[in-house]
Each structure stands twice: as structure tokens, then as C-alpha cells.
Amino acid sequence: MAIIxxxxxxxxxxxxxxxxxxxxxxxxxxxxxxxxxxxxxxMGDTTDELVSLARSVAACPSEREMAVLLSTGxxxxxxxxxMALENLGCNAASFTGPQAGxxxxxxxxxxxxxxxxxxxxxxxxxxxxxxxxxxxxxADKDGEINTLGRGGSDTTAVALAAALQAHSCEIYTDVDGVxxxxxxxxxDARKMNxxxxxxxxxxxxxGAKVLHPRAVxxxxxxxxxxxxxxxxxxxxxxxxxxxxxLETGTVIRGIACDKGQAKIAVVGVPDxxxxxxxxxxxxxxxxxxxxxxxxxxxxxxxxxxxxxxxxDELPKTLTVLEPLVKDVGAKELFxxxxxxxxxxxxxxxxxxxGVAAGMFQAMAAENINIEIISTSEIKITxxxxxxxxxxxxxxxxxxxxxxxxxxxxxNSSETTEVTGRNNQVCRGIQ
Amino acid sequence: MAIIxxxxxxxxxxxxxxxxxxxxxxxxxxxxxxxxxxxxxxMGDTTDELVSLARSVAACPSEREMAVLLSTGxxxxxxxxxMALENLGCNAASFTGPQAGxxxxxxxxxxxxxxxxxxxxxxxxxxxxxxxxxxxxxADKDGEINTLGRGGSDTTAVALAAALQAHSCEIYTDVDGVxxxxxxxxxDARKMNxxxxxxxxxxxxxGAKVLHPRAVxxxxxxxxxxxxxxxxxxxxxxxxxxxxxLETGTVIRGIACDKGQAKIAVVGVPDxxxxxxxxxxxxxxxxxxxxxxxxxxxxxxxxxxxxxxxxDELPKTLTVLEPLVKDVGAKELFxxxxxxxxxxxxxxxxxxxGVAAGMFQAMAAENINIEIISTSEIKITxxxxxxxxxxxxxxxxxxxxxxxxxxxxxNSSETTEVTGRNNQVCRGIQ
Numbered sequence: 001m002a003i004i005x006x007x008x009x010x011x012x013x014x015x016x017x018x019x020x021x022x023x024x025x026x027x028x029x030x031x032x033x034x035x036x037x038x039x040x041x042x043m044g045d046t047t048d049e050l051v052s053l054a055r056s057v058a059a060c061p062s063e064r065e066m067a068v069l070l071s072t073g074x075x076x077x078x079x080x081x082x083m084a085l086e087n088l089g090c091n092a093a094s095f096t097g098p099q100a101g102x103x104x105x106x107x108x109x110x111x112x113x114x115x116x117x118x119x120x121x122x123x124x125x126x127x128x129x130x131x132x133x134x135x136x137x138x139a140d141k142d143g144e145i146n147t148l149g150r151g152g153s154d155t156t157a158v159a160l161a162a163a164l165q166a167h168s169c170e171i172y173t174d175v176d177g178v179x180x181x182x183x184x185x186x187x188d189a190r191k192m193n194x195x196x197x198x199x200x201x202x203x204x205x206x207g208a209k210v211l212h213p214r215a216v217x218x219x220x221x222x223x224x225x226x227x228x229x230x231x232x233x234x235x236x237x238x239x240x241x242x243x244x245x246l247e248t249g250t251v252i253r254g255i256a257c258d259k260g261q262a263k264i265a266v267v268g269v270p271d272x273x274x275x276x277x278x279x280x281x282x283x284x285x286x287x288x289x290x291x292x293x294x295x296x297x298x299x300x301x302x303x304x305x306x307x308x309x310x311x312d313e314l315p316k317t318l319t320v321l322e323p324l325v326k327d328v329g330a331k332e333l334f335x336x337x338x339x340x341x342x343x344x345x346x347x348x349x350x351x352x353x354g355v356a357a358g359m360f361q362a363m364a365a366e367n368i369n370i371e372i373i374s375t376s377e378i379k380i381t382x383x384x385x386x387x388x389x390x391x392x393x394x395x396x397x398x399x400x401x402x403x404x405x406x407x408x409x410x411n412s413s414e415t416t417e418v419t420g421r422n423n424q425v426c427r428g429i430q
Numbered sequence: 431m432a433i434i435x436x437x438x439x440x441x442x443x444x445x446x447x448x449x450x451x452x453x454x455x456x457x458x459x460x461x462x463x464x465x466x467x468x469x470x471x472x473m474g475d476t477t478d479e480l481v482s483l484a485r486s487v488a489a490c491p492s493e494r495e496m497a498v499l500l501s502t503g504x505x506x507x508x509x510x511x512x513m514a515l516e517n518l519g520c521n522a523a524s525f526t527g528p529q530a531g532x533x534x535x536x537x538x539x540x541x542x543x544x545x546x547x548x549x550x551x552x553x554x555x556x557x558x559x560x561x562x563x564x565x566x567x568x569a570d571k572d573g574e575i576n577t578l579g580r581g582g583s584d585t586t587a588v589a590l591a592a593a594l595q596a597h598s599c600e601i602y603t604d605v606d607g608v609x610x611x612x613x614x615x616x617x618d619a620r621k622m623n624x625x626x627x628x629x630x631x632x633x634x635x636x637g638a639k640v641l642h643p644r645a646v647x648x649x650x651x652x653x654x655x656x657x658x659x660x661x662x663x664x665x666x667x668x669x670x671x672x673x674x675x676l677e678t679g680t681v682i683r684g685i686a687c688d689k690g691q692a693k694i695a696v697v698g699v700p701d702x703x704x705x706x707x708x709x710x711x712x713x714x715x716x717x718x719x720x721x722x723x724x725x726x727x728x729x730x731x732x733x734x735x736x737x738x739x740x741x742d743e744l745p746k747t748l749t750v751l752e753p754l755v756k757d758v759g760a761k762e763l764f765x766x767x768x769x770x771x772x773x774x775x776x777x778x779x780x781x782x783x784g785v786a787a788g789m790f791q792a793m794a795a796e797n798i799n800i801e802i803i804s805t806s807e808i809k810i811t812x813x814x815x816x817x818x819x820x821x822x823x824x825x826x827x828x829x830x831x832x833x834x835x836x837x838x839x840x841n842s843s844e845t846t847e848v849t850g851r852n853n854q855v856c857r858g859i860q
Binding site for chain 2: 016019020050053054056057058059061062064065066068069071072075076078079080082083084086087092093094096099120143145
């Protein structure tokens with residue numbers, strides 16, 4: 001009897017009717033002979049409402065008490081879902097995060113899971129019950145209630161699957177899976193059948209909407225196969241796993257777009273040790289998250305350091321940098337708002353050439369200028385003007401024939417044919 | 431530094447504004463140099479709303495899941511009150527029942543407290559914090575969430591006061607204290623300054639509205655002085671404690687009325703062992719709560735057994751009794767609806783005579799017929815027609831001069847004078 005962990009987000013349990021949809025789905029999996037543990041979030045907007053309630057009490061409520069307050073949200077859902085399952089004749093038992101054995105690191109609102117015994121969950125499953133577990137929460141070693149921060153329920157589900165050595169972890173969402181690009185930008189974007197953990201992490205801007213990077217990291221660390229799928233139908237979604245068969249040959253997996261970026265250039269930085277450290281330490285202390293960092297030698301003894309931040313954080317970043325630029329002996333500080341990142345991601349790049357050239361060529365044909373280029377082993381990112389990012393995504397998507405990525409790579413005949421085309425394109429631009 | 435436990439019910443924390451009223455009151459006690467632990471219930475109608483939500487999911491939700499659901503109510507309150515206190519500059523930490531160390535007996539929705547370590551509460555108090563504890567809830571030895579049933583938060587507060595060896599336990603409510611009679615019936619009923627645990631238990635129909643009998647029992651068992659007082663002002667309320675100074679001499683403490691009773695008479699019961707047991711076992715199995723039981727020998731070899739039940743349960747009781755009456759060889763079964771109990775309560779009765787006579791005389795003067803009389807060491811109860819119970823209460827209250835019970839018995843001069851009058855009345859009717 002395979003153990004399957006299913007996770008349903010706040011929208012999927014946003015009303016009594018929807019809770020019953022979930023209950024029916026769980027009951028069907030039980031009827032199919034599986035042993036099911038379900039992880040759920042707070043209903044609909046509950047968490048936002050609790051945050052508002054707290055803010056009506058205190059402008060800046062303590063994180064400790066906020067965690068105590070917010071954790072009630074999932075506790076309501078687990079009780080209601082267990083009641084619904086029992087009403088359908090399905091034995092069930094609910095567990096809060098602490099009851100399920102989720103041990104957290106003590107950070108009140110952005111905690112990480114340090115251990116997950118799942119003793120009581122295993123016992124419930126052994127007794128033939130569905131275990132309904134509250135996502136997003138746990139308790140530290142002193143019994144203090146912690147919440148897991150964004151993507152917390154996904155992480156609870158994957159960590160529970162690891163603790164139970166589950167056959168798979170199904171993350172139910174309101175989309176069909178992970179797509180080659182955001183379908184709102186590229187209408188013929190295709191759902192991927194499989195993707196590696198690393199690709200999923202690099203595609204964060206696509207993936208974070210359906211599966212939080214922390215959950216992906218947790219899955220990678222424990223070898224948990226994560227199935228991202230729709231809660232509206234029974235079609236398979238996207239499997240996130242260690243290795244996919246590279247012989248099926250799709251070099252590029254997907255295209256990610258991140259708008260709302262700002263570029264900052266510190267020009268004429270003396271080329272000596274410790275300067276970059278000073279700059280980024282100062283920015284880090286201001287709690288600004290730096291994304292791309294590119295350094296290129298301009299002329300002997302001087303560097304230009306370019307990096308991007310979220311556009312919202314540009315003013316704060318400049319405030320920190322302006323005095324510092326003089327201190328470190330740099331010549332100028334430039335910045336540019338309204339830029340966007342566009343990235344192509346795929347493990348296959350490691351073994352392929354010409355992907356970068358193809359990406360640049362696709363954008364050149366659309367007369368899109370590239371500000372910065374940055375690459376990792378499985379990703380190429382370009383910074384471009386924000387108002388051209390949709391054009392760039394469509395052009396690159398088309399260039400690499402991503403609309404023809406096979407839906408069922410395990411179907412070898414179709415696979416060979418279609419991925420051949422994708423490979424051919426790459427070869428053609430070497 | 432005296433440790434004081436304060437308890438505020440759902441009405442007192444029914445809105446953010448009211449939570450701040452409580453926070454200000456707690457902060458004032460802290461400023462006065464006390465160490466404060468606060469026990470709170472769920473906000474306003476939260477519990478009712480959660481019950482409705484559960485019933486919208488399942489007509490008959492399991493008690494286990496209902497306890498998981500309901501316990502979120504107090505958890506919201508503790509977080510918000512702790513936030514409010516911190517916002518007033520008062521260090522605070524909230525604790526759910528299980529976190530506070532409330533160990534329950536495993537009954538899901540009507541649990542009793544079997545142990546209360548209060549380790550974390552003591553630590554918080556030692557650190558100079560206000561400990562905010564969720565009433566009404568705990569966890570059994572397996573970590574299952576239990577709720578305490580009616581009056582649960584009062585019991586949590588008294589048990590916490592016992593665990594902390596607190597100076598006193600203040601139960602805040604929307605009335606000024608415990609009165610000599612229901613002021614809606616007897617407009618000049620007086621607030622009592624002190625009452626013994628036993629008197630309070632006997633006055634359940636008066637007291638249950640302000641302090642649940644379970645909490646009184648718990649206070650009696652652990653010698654916790656309970657102060658029932660108003661959350662609207664700072665005037666002292668009523669102290670519930672072991673002994674009050676009998677020299678102050680008030681023989682009668684208060685008058686309790688219970689309407690909605692039904693009298694049942696099993697007439698001509700053979701006088702042999704085991705018959706009463708059969709009758710009341712059968713009624714008990716039908717989950718009917720029997721109140722007064724009176725047996726008087728009518729003639730040799732035959733008894734009449736009279737008892738009262740709640741009028742709502744009369745039909746069920748008769749259904750059980752009708753076949754049984756023949757089985758046990760009784761002659762007749764009578765019943766009477768629309769009767770009420772009226773009781774006078776006072777520890778001083780032990781040492782006084784004539785109280786019963788005075789009570790009967792007061793009612794006789796009003797032409798009120800007595801159906802049944804039953805007495806304990808500190809209580810005399812009469813069953814009378816329901817539509818005469820207010821008249822009886824007023825007559826007895828006046829007869830014993832209860833409106834003149836001293837407000838401040840510790841003020842010896844006033845005390846002596848006024849209690850003298852009360853004693854005189856009693857003596858006068860010996």
C-alpha cells in the first residue's frame with residue numbers, strides 16, 4: 001500500500017464546499033488502496049484576515065504572538081477536513097504541526113524545519129486513518145509555536161513525505177503544472193511532464209507560484225518526487241525529481257521572466273581585495289536582497305560592478321551606496337529602473353552548445369538590447385528593458401520550439417520525433 | 431510580589447476595544463507590583479460560530495475534531511491580548527492550554543484537569559512577564575487536544591492559581607459579584623462580600639452564572655480564594671473561600687430559585703431493598719438528571735418515592751418509568767409539571783435553629799403551598815408552584831432581612847449592628 005502525501009493550498013480549502021472537493025479526492029485515493037497523509041493551509045484569506053486583526057491591535061505585533069495567532073488558521077482547516085472525511089465514511093485524524101512532530105529552528109515567522117518525526121502520523125496511517133496535518137507550522141525544541149514563512153505548507157508536505165518515505169508528494173494547485181513559460185505571456189506555453197529539482201529552482205519565478213523553492217530544496221535533499229498537479233481535474237501534472245532522461249533531449253526546459261528589477265552600476269571601482277565585500281555587506285545590512293551580480297574588468301586597476309535589486313528597494317539601496325561609493329574610491333554610481341530579467345533554464349545545457357547564441361539571436365531579431373548577461377550551468381539570464389520582456393519570451397519560446405516539447409516523453413516514438421526538432425534547433429545555432 | 435490569576439470571559443474580550451480594556455486592567459495590576467497570569471476565553475461568539483461552521487461540514491462531527499477546532503478560539507484571544515499588553519509596554523507571553531501544562535483526562539469535549547504543571551507560566555512570571563493562558567483547553571497524556579466543557583475557563587483559572595500558589599484568583603464577569611438572590615426577582619438583593627465554597631456550590635443556580643461549580647470544587651480542593659468581581663469597575667466583588675467569620679453571624683447567605691422543574695411521584699412502592707436502585711438506574715441510563723429525591727414512609731410495607739427532573743426531560747422519564755412501575759409492584763405514578771425549587775443556603779444554619787420554620791412561615795403568609803421539603807446541612811429546599819416562586823423569594827428575602835446583610839463585614843461596628851438584626855430574626859422564629 002503506497003503512502004502518498006497530498007497538499008492542498010488555501011484556495012483549495014477556501015470554503016466548506018471546496019473542503020468537500022478535497023475530501024472526495026482524498027477518499028478516492030483511499031478507495032484506490034493508498035495510504036494518505038494530507039497537508040493543508042489556512043482557508044482562503046484567513047491568514048490575511050488574522051494579520052489584519054493583529055494589526056488592529058498593535059501596529060507592530062511581536063513575531064512570537066503573530067505565530068501563535070496565525071497557526072490557528074491551519075488548525076481550523078485540519079479539523080474541518082477531518083470532519084468532512086469522517087462524514088464520507090473515511091476514518092481520519094487531524095494533527096497540528098507540533099502534534100505531527102514538526103520541529104522548527106526557533107525563528108518565529110520564517111522558521112525552517114529541523115526535524116520531523118511524524119510518529120503520530122505514522123500511527124494514524126497504520127490504523128488505516130487519513131492523517132490530516134496542518135501545514136506552515138511547527139514548534140521549536142522549547143515548544144514555542146513557529147510558522148514556516150512563505151511556501152511553508154509546500155515544505156511541510158515534502159518534509160512529511162520524506163519522514164514517511166512516501167511514494168510521492170502531490171502538490172495540488174490551481175494550474176495544471178509547471179509550464180515552459182508563463183501562459184499569460186506565451187499563450188502556447190506547454191506544461192512540462194518532468195523537471196529536475198535544479199531546473200525547478202532556477203525557474204523560481206515560474207515555479208514559485210506553484211511550488212516554493214524551499215520545498216524543492218527539501219525534496220532534492222531527501223529524494224522526494226514532487227508531483228505538481230491541478231486540484232480541478234485528474235490529469236497528471238509535472239513531476240519534479242532528481243534526474244530526467246536526458247536522452248529525450250530537450251535542452252531547454254523553460255523560460256522565466258522577472259519584471260520590476262533595477263540595475264545599479266558602480267563604475268571605476270579600484271581593483272583591490274575587499275571592495276566588493278564592503279559594498280555588498282552594506283547592502284545586506286540594509287536588508288536588500290541582491291540578485292544578479294556581474295563584474296567585468298574595464299581597464300587596468302579598475303572594475304565596474306553591476307548588480308540588480310528589486311525596483312522597490314532601489315531608493316534604499318542608493319541611500320546606502322551613495323556615501324560608500326566615495327569611501328571605496330569608485331568613480332560613479334549609475335542606476336536604471338524598469339528593467340527585467342529573462343532566463344532560459346535546462347539541465348541539458350551542460351551538454352549542449354549554442355543555447356546562449358540562440359537566445360541572443362532570438363532577441364536580436366526583435367531588436368531587443370541586452371544590458372547584462374549572467375550564466376550558471378543550467379541557466380542563462382539576460383537583463384533587458386522591462387517593456388520588451390514579453391516580446392523576448394515569445395521570441396525565445398518560438399526559437400527553441402518549446403511549444404512542441406512532448407507532453408509524454410515516456411511515449412518514445414513521439415518523444416524522439418519532437419525532441420529531435422528541439423535538438424536540431426540548438427545544433428543549428430552552434 | 432503577590433501572584434494573582436485573573437480570568438476574563440468571552441464577553442470581556444469580545445472586541446479589540448474590550449481586549450484593550452482587559453490589557454489596561456492587567457497593566458494596572460502589574461504597575462501595582464503584582465505578578466499576573468491571565469486566563470481568557472474565546473472572543474464573544476467565536477465558539478458558537480465555530481460550532482456552526484463544524485455543523486455546516488457534518489451534522490454530527492466527531493468530538494476529537496470538534497475539540498481541535500474549538501481550541502483555536504482561545505488561541506486567537508491569547509495572542510491578541512499578549513500583543514495588546516506588549517503594545518502598552520507590558521512584557522507578555524501567551525500559552526495555549528497544552529503549552530501551559532494543562533493535562534486533561536482524555537474526554538474530548540468535557541474533560542477534567544488531572545494535572546497542571548504550569549512550568550512555562552512560572553518561568554514567564556519569573557522573567558517579569560504577564561502570562562496569558564488559554565482557558566477551556568488542555569491536552570491529555572498522549573497530546574490529544576481536549577476542551578473542558580461548560581465553565582472550563584473558570585476551572586482553568588482556579589487550577590492555575592492552585593499550581594502557582596497564587597495569592598488569589600480573580601474571576602471577572604459582567605455582574606458585581608454573588609447576590610443574596612437574583613436581582614431580577616428581588617430588586618433589593620444585596621451583593622455578598624464573602625461566601626464559603628459549600629454555600630457557593632449549593633447556590634449553583636445563582637452562582638453558575640458567574641462562577642461554574644466545577645471551578646468552585648477545584649478552589650475548595652486546593653484552598654484557592656476566588657474573587658468574583660466586575661470587569662466594569664474596580665469595586666470589590668464576592669470572595670469565595672473556605673471559612674468566613676461565623677461571628678459576623680449571617681445565618682442565611684442567599685436564596686436560589688430554579689424554575690422549569692417537574693415532580694414525579696411513584697406511589698405505593700414495596701418497602702424492600704433494591705427497588706429505588708432499579709428506578710434510578712433506569713432513569714440514569716436514559717441520561718436524565720434527577721435532582722431532589724425524597725422518600726417518606728406512608729404505611730407499613732409501602733413507600734412513596736418523590737423526585738424532580740428538569741421539565742424538558744419529563745416525557746423521556748415517564749416513558750422509562752411507566753413499564754417499570756408495574757415491574758416493581760408500585761401502585762401509581764403521578765407527575766406534576768410547572769413546579770420550581772426555592773432554596774435558602776447558609777453555613778450558619780448548622781449552628782442555628784428556626785431557619786426552616788422561618789422559611790415556611792414566610793411562604794405561608796403568602797399562601798404558598800409546599801409540595802416537597804428537602805434539607806442538607808447548609809440548605810433547605812422547597813418545591814412549590816412555579817408561578818409563585820418570585821413571591822416566595824421576595825417573602826423569604828424580606829423575612830430574613832437579607833437586604834441588610836452587611837456589605838463590609840470586616841467593618842466591625844457596622845457588621846455587629848446589622849448581623850445582629852439578622853440573627854434576631856432567626857432567633858425570633860425558633
